[in-house]
Amino acid sequence: MHETMERLVKLQSVDYQLKSIKEKMGNLPETVIAMESRIKEEEEKKVQESERMNQNQASVTKNQGKIKEYRAKLEKYQEQLYLVTTNREYDALTAEIDYAKKEIAEAESQILEARDENQELEESIKSADENIEALKADLEKAKKNLGKTIQETRDEKNRLEKERQEIIFTSGIKS
Template structure:
């Protein structure tokens, strides 16, 4: 907030103060308008960036899972080979047994290894099916991510264009804001910003419209309207607290500033 020169402010008439307040309202509302125009785009860009980052993370996790599944398939293959070698070994030993007990033990080992092989084959099949599903999902994900990246590039370009087009105007408006704030005493300026912050539309200074406050639309007593039109004191709406100015002063103030 600009520090004001109290002596210079004392020389300003109430009408000048009201004009400065209304001009400040016009300028700050124009800054609000510019920010609203581009205000949604930065959020959209951030959302797209987060979404794309999440997609890349998911793609990497799927890749890692495929690597792990292929490692397991390799282990299943090696274990199957080992089981087949054991079965071959046990079958050879069947020719050299000396009693039924040894025969039963070898037969059970062969059956066990065959069951192991069946388990390895089943696990291998399930792993390959999972890999196929992952690869299909990754292909879809990759295409969707590519589309979202194109959307992001368009949004970034749009945002950069708006920022480029409005930066000069916004800088000019900020300079004008400082000049106007220097003409308003600190008490009024604090009240102005406090009121602006309390309403979503940022209106702290409004005109009279058909005998009512244009901020809250409550009726204003006739005597108060006369006081406002006389411009001899600063009057606030008793319902919403906004400073009230007559339409003629508002038109005069608007003509005196350039919002382009």
């Protein structure tokens, strides 16, 4: 009975030392995983923002073509105003002129909105790049610390786990 108690006390001591090793590692493994996840999120955000910038640029190009088209129509309609002979023709041309002006204004507005959004996206991408670089530097430090801690504690942990298994085996304790 006395021998069993000594083994249990020894087992408790070994478990305490293993717990101490685990605490020494702290939350470094979780920190590394969280940092890697954060970097991935930032990179995905950056890709989405770049795609949005490309869409905005395509919209700008499309609207520039639309403006060019409606300005040509506007010029044509204004020249035709001098050739009208009836009020109906005049009303029809002024309606076309008004429509062309409205389309030009709308396209110009969309161009400005797209350019403003692209400017914001550029700043956001720049910020994301800075965040990614800082996170990568922090991640590298955390990985080095984790590696160093693992290396320092590996042999001791293996020895203690082996000792724990021997105590359990010789005592007939079921873990």
